[in-house]
Amino acid sequence: MTDETIPGTDWVTLADLPDARFYRNQNGFLALKAGGRDYRRVTLRRALPFTDPAKYICVIDTEEHEIAVIEDLAALDEDTRALIEAELAVRYFCPEISEVKRIQEKLGTYYLDVAIGAFEKTVAVKDVGKNLKQLEDGALLVTDTDGNRYRIADLGHLARKNLRMLEPYLY
């Protein structure tokens, strides 16, 4: 219980690869040169997508091997960070719901008429106990029947009318 890290694990952080350099390949995909190797395409995955999206991001090659872990985005230089954030935004695409206009129930499916910025959309949600998920930071994650995800950044800042409408479905 005393030692901070567990011995004997192959824990490679980005700092362990001093020559690591992210770049976009000719087709616009994220790539990485590190340890004398050129990974022509890499994937990024967050270990904590909800609570700490800027920390512990795993860099994985096309063979599903982990190359390194980015411990903290904030520690990176600005260009790299921008590259990585852009890539993460693609993987973790999640539109922001700005307003809930109406909620209707039909045979166990809830239809949420929402506004995403200027765009309006109806989101069908089943099993609201599981798919309207409140996150620790006050955000609400909405998963529709197809598995698409939407976010309401801050429930507290939602208009009162919106919140009243949502409240019966939050667990």
Place this chain on the structure above:
Amino acid sequence: MPGEVLALLEAQGLTTVDFLLGITGDMDGEGCFRSAWLAFDAKGLYLAFGTEALRRKKQRGKSRTAAVYTLEELQTIPLEAIAKLKVEQYVTTGRLIAEMPPAGTGRADLTGSVGDPSGTVLPGSDDVALTRFSVGKIGDFQQLCSCFNAYKEGRDWETYLPAKDEAACCPKCGQPFPPGKRICPACGKQQSTVRRLFAYFGSYKKEMALVLLTLLLGSAFTVAMPKVSTQLLFDQVLNEGNANPLAWRLAALGWVVLAAAGMRLLDTAMHMLYDYILAIILPKMTYDIKRRIFSSMQRLSVGFYSSKQTGSLMERVTRDAMSIYLFSSEDLPRLVMNVVMLAGELGLMVFLSWKMTLLVLSVLPLMVLLLIFGDRIFRRVHHRIWTASAKLTSLVSDNINGQRVIKAFAKEPDELRRFEGLSGSMAGAEIDQARTESTLFPFITALVFLLSMVVLAVGGLDVLAGKMTVGKLLSFTIYLTMIAEPVDFLSWISNHWARAMDAAHRVFEITDTEPDLPEKEDPVQLTEIRGDVELRELEFAYEPAHPVIRQVSLRVGAGQMLGIVGKTGAGKTTIANLISRLYDAKAGAVLLDGVDVRDLPMAQLRRHIGLVSQDIFLFTGSIADNIRYAKPAAGMAEVMAAAKAAAAHNFIMKLPDAYETRVGSGGQALSGGERQRISIARAILQNPKILILDEATAAMDTATERSIQASLAKLQQGRTTIAIAHRLSTLRDADVLAVIEDGKLTEFGSFRDLLQLRGAFYRLYQIQSQAMAQMRGIGTDGAKEEEKEEDPS
């Protein structure tokens, strides 16, 4: 052994003070029920048979029942005539058997028929049956055997004597408690349950007093209503021949109406007030009860949980607390209110006309009788509905859980038929209830109506004769209809009362259960745990008389790896449970760094022992939380490192929500191997000095198992590992191996030693290597799962 029996034995010329151990049996050698007493001393073993009868005796003026003993038969077997005592167990009985010493040494004392004429002694041919006993006595008999054998061999026999449990009897009545409980079923029942239930109200004395006050006031207003609104109205205001002027009469009318309205308002206000206060107290009280049950449950051992049905425990936390809540919130106040109202109404009726009250009271018994009769029918019908609904619920739950099996055997129509049958009988019971209701209640209503007609007739005569006013008569008939309600209520409240008391009793049963793994009062505090594990003559049985571990002694040095192999059901998991003190040994001890685990503080022990068991439980929550369970303060870097060591990191990162994927009931479904890896990560993060892996890698493919073994090997420095496995490949790194067969340690040593022994381990090794040789060329174990692993999602 009872003192009277000792006296009888003294009379036979035995010196009972020299008895080393005496026990009581209940059968003779033929299996007939009979009192038996067995004892041994330095000279021999004594078997006495006789009777025991209960007689009423006068003692100090009080009549008491006491046992009277007679001795019918006494057998004495010299100590030399017995080599060893042992117990054989049958389904419901057992037999005490004496193993005789080799031929020639006094065996003729027992029977003349033993011995093999050919001269060779077959195993078991030296056994002589002594007596039988019912299976409940087996513990005592086994103890007799252990003590006797130890004494005979000159070992310290006193260690086998049971620890005297002084507090095992109810202090009130002196009766022994049922095993594992600390409430006397005779004294602990009804009355104290009521008192203890009310004790929960104790912390709300002020509020309760207020509730009572408002209840009484409210009832008083209700009772007084007809007196004002009817009698006053008719007799003082509306009566003919009233000499007062019209204006006075109008004003009086107004006053009466206002007074009636005011009283009704006050009544409502009182009701609201008491409802309001109760609504505040009761949820708090229920919370308190639930919390108490839950915290009591946390103290109890694994053994307690496996002996109780999950359903029955959950019911106690939720439903029983709820029925206590309902009784306290609904029935109790109404009980008080109705008693008060009945008394008040009857009193006012007597005041109005004692003659007519007597008339009513004469009919009242009939009504009570009718209600009791109806109550009986209802109880029967209710019970039928309840059992039908319980069966229906369990059918549906079975059906949902067993869908795979039902589908696999195409049993859907049969299931539907079963459902229809049960559902139909429930519908039948409900129809019965409705029928009884619609027959009985109109009947009672009609009776009340008839009664009021009779009262009207009798009272009318009085009014005509000028003995009574119209208002009095009218208010009397109103009171008559009013008493029907409390009478009705009081007739069925007993039912609810019984239900609530039953629930309260079950709740107290839990809160009163003593933990069966007591923490020592002044535990030994080890500053540092090295990880030496020693089992010393360990014995254990989950149920008395079914030993699972017998006389196991072994030692693992700190930092070593012990592998335990053995057949299914040999007792391997039990050893793991005993080391981590999920159960306590029945005899012998588990020593950690030379200290008995029972002498160590439970928290320290559990912190230093990591157990990855066969059945993995993941709590509802994220994967990270599950890994972090033993060390909530662990940072994410540690969690990920532990997951990597357990070869779990890669599959976790493939899940869309990675470490924040919800698992547990209703969460992401994980495969058996994935769950095992999470639980290994949990144990690794705990970083215990002793790691017990009970078939921890059984559900994994060989490649994953290897990779976990590799990381565990790195972790093993300074850590004792105890691994239980069927696959010998899992144990290839073990320093020492133990083979457990039927609860006994049969082989112990290094891999090489055991192979050279050419015993059970060697056979197992051969079987597995042959199987591997046969498979060579076909493919490797778990290849399919690996394919799935490699498939990018």
